[in-house]
Amino acid sequence: MGLRERKKQRTRDALIDAALDLFLTKGYEATTVDQIAAEVEVSPRTFFRYFASKEDVALSLTADEQRLLLAELAARPESESPFTALCQAMRSLLRILREADDAEAGRYLRCQKVVHSTPALLAGTMRLIKENERRMVAEVARRLGAEPCDLQPQFVVAVFVSVALACFDERTQDPAVLARRLEDLLALAERSLCPGWDQPVRSGAAEPVAAPG
Amino acid sequence: MGLRERKKQRTRDALIDAALDLFLTKGYEATTVDQIAAEVEVSPRTFFRYFASKEDVALSLTADEQRLLLAELAARPESESPFTALCQAMRSLLRILREADDAEAGRYLRCQKVVHSTPALLAGTMRLIKENERRMVAEVARRLGAEPCDLQPQFVVAVFVSVALACFDERTQDPAVLARRLEDLLALAERSLCPGWDQPVRSGAAEPVAAPG
DNA sequence: CAATTTATGTCAGTCGATGACAGATGACAA
DNA sequence: TTGTCATCTGTCATCGACTGACATAAATTG
Numbered sequence: 001m002g003l004r005e006r007k008k009q010r011t012r013d014a015l016i017d018a019a020l021d022l023f024l025t026k027g028y029e030a031t032t033v034d035q036i037a038a039e040v041e042v043s044p045r046t047f048f049r050y051f052a053s054k055e056d057v058a059l060s061l062t063a064d065e066q067r068l069l070l071a072e073l074a075a076r077p078e079s080e081s082p083f084t085a086l087c088q089a090m091r092s093l094l095r096i097l098r099e100a101d102d103a104e105a106g107r108y109l110r111c112q113k114v115v116h117s118t119p120a121l122l123a124g125t126m127r128l129i130k131e132n133e134r135r136m137v138a139e140v141a142r143r144l145g146a147e148p149c150d151l152q153p154q155f156v157v158a159v160f161v162s163v164a165l166a167c168f169d170e171r172t173q174d175p176a177v178l179a180r181r182l183e184d185l186l187a188l189a190e191r192s193l194c195p196g197w198d199q200p201v202r203s204g205a206a207e208p209v210a211a212p213g
Numbered sequence: 214m215g216l217r218e219r220k221k222q223r224t225r226d227a228l229i230d231a232a233l234d235l236f237l238t239k240g241y242e243a244t245t246v247d248q249i250a251a252e253v254e255v256s257p258r259t260f261f262r263y264f265a266s267k268e269d270v271a272l273s274l275t276a277d278e279q280r281l282l283l284a285e286l287a288a289r290p291e292s293e294s295p296f297t298a299l300c301q302a303m304r305s306l307l308r309i310l311r312e313a314d315d316a317e318a319g320r321y322l323r324c325q326k327v328v329h330s331t332p333a334l335l336a337g338t339m340r341l342i343k344e345n346e347r348r349m350v351a352e353v354a355r356r357l358g359a360e361p362c363d364l365q366p367q368f369v370v371a372v373f374v375s376v377a378l379a380c381f382d383e384r385t386q387d388p389a390v391l392a393r394r395l396e397d398l399l400a401l402a403e404r405s406l407c408p409g410w411d412q413p414v415r416s417g418a419a420e421p422v423a424a425p426g
Numbered sequence: 427c428a429a430t431t432t433a434t435g436t437c438a439g440t441c442g443a444t445g446a447c448a449g450a451t452g453a454c455a456a
Numbered sequence: 457t458t459g460t461c462a463t464c465t466g467t468c469a470t471c472g473a474c475t476g477a478c479a480t481a482a483a484t485t486g
Contacts, residue, residue, distance in 0.1 A: 267472095
């Protein structure tokens with residue numbers, strides 16, 4: 001890898017770290033892009049060449065995680081039922097977070113703190129998750145032999161997203177605590193959902209049960 | 214009601230209508246606050262006395278709906294299980310939308326179109342729903358005799374929100390079509406969830422089932 | 427009508443974000 | 457090493473969202 005690319009990567013990381021630090025100490029709204037740029041000693045214009053917006057720098061890690069989650073889902077064996085595959089992908093993601101080096105782990109923790117204390121960033125996170133949800137629906141639909149517009153794949157992914165979001169809801173920042181909370185929630189989900197609920201329905205059996213008395 | 218308040222209400226409605234019209238024809242990003250204000254013949258500064266932001270004017274109807282949903286939930290009888298109460302509240306909301314007069318219905322339709330074609334507004338909608346989710350969790354927790362931080366009320370509301378969001382996902386704007394889609398999804402949810410899943414667990418029965426074979 | 431309250435307009439200014447242009451710097455070949 | 461090229465960066469100008477301060481106009485109240 002050339003000097004140029006290494007330099008770019010360093011600048012990018014420095015911008016993220018400086019931004020997260022400032023967001024944590026002064027608050028997201030009270031921090032200006034100029035201050036972030038000054039901290040890294042680049043011009044404000046350069047900041048916007050690395051990140052599309054002030055929000056973008058705060059959510060870049062979250063965006064990475066969403067991409068990772070989707071990749072883990074795609075890597076799950078076809079033999080797993082859709083919801084199981086989603087849960088396993090989530091467990092993989094949490095394992096990766098726990099095994100990250102200190103710099104990465106610190107970045108993750110600061111990111112979590114900032115996002116959860118800033119409504120605007122919480123909204124941005126939702127947007128990212130919603131975008132990823134469409135891709136997960138496509139994958140689940142494929143596994144079910146259904147279309148992305150069908151209700152079942154949408155429902156399966158929606159339940160999964162619910163559980164995942166409930167995990168992150170409170171002030172659960174430590175990946176270990178988060179993993180524990182995920183397991184509790186998945187156990188609750190398993191108690192609440194019928195066996196086979198996330199598997200293809202036998203054609204011709206359960207469909208025409210609409211006729212009222 | 215005095216002249217002053219009536220005038221304010223008219224200005225507010227005019228701002229919403231003008232904004233939605235412009236958003237629909239020119240797009241949300243391409244529309245400036247100055248244009249909206251000019252359309253209603255008020256100063257841009259006045260616009261910001263009615264709405265906190267450009268986003269706010271687009272989401273004011275959605276915010277009203279969320280407040281309404283919460284009110285309908287609170288009005289459901291205590292005898293209903295939490296998930297049933299949530300679903301009935303949602304049905305009430307859709308009924309109100311279907312029974313609205315033409316001006317209100319038109320506003321609703323335009324709002325839906327604009328929101329679903331603008332990522333920023335989709336994110337804002339998510340934020341509103343997330344905020345309302347906290348209040349719904351509080352109400353459901355109360356009905357379950359649990360705390361808002363407990364997993365069960367969070368899970369119940371999360372599943373409900375998932376279903377509700379899946380309703381609005383596609384280009385389903387007409388309230389009648391939306392109601393039909395809701396019923397289909399609720400039927401799917403009912404097939405997928407165990408009876409009594411959203412009711413208080415008998416103390417001492419289902420809890421210690423963690424011991425592995 | 428007079429006094430008070432409240433809504434509105436004007437002005438100035440901050441901050442996020444983008445386009446245009448020029449200068450600096452790393453990549454690469456001769 | 458040197459020259460050329462692509463790319464990165466800084467500077468400048470500009471737009472649009474948003475806010476505070478102050479003056480004006482309007483409605484409410486007595």
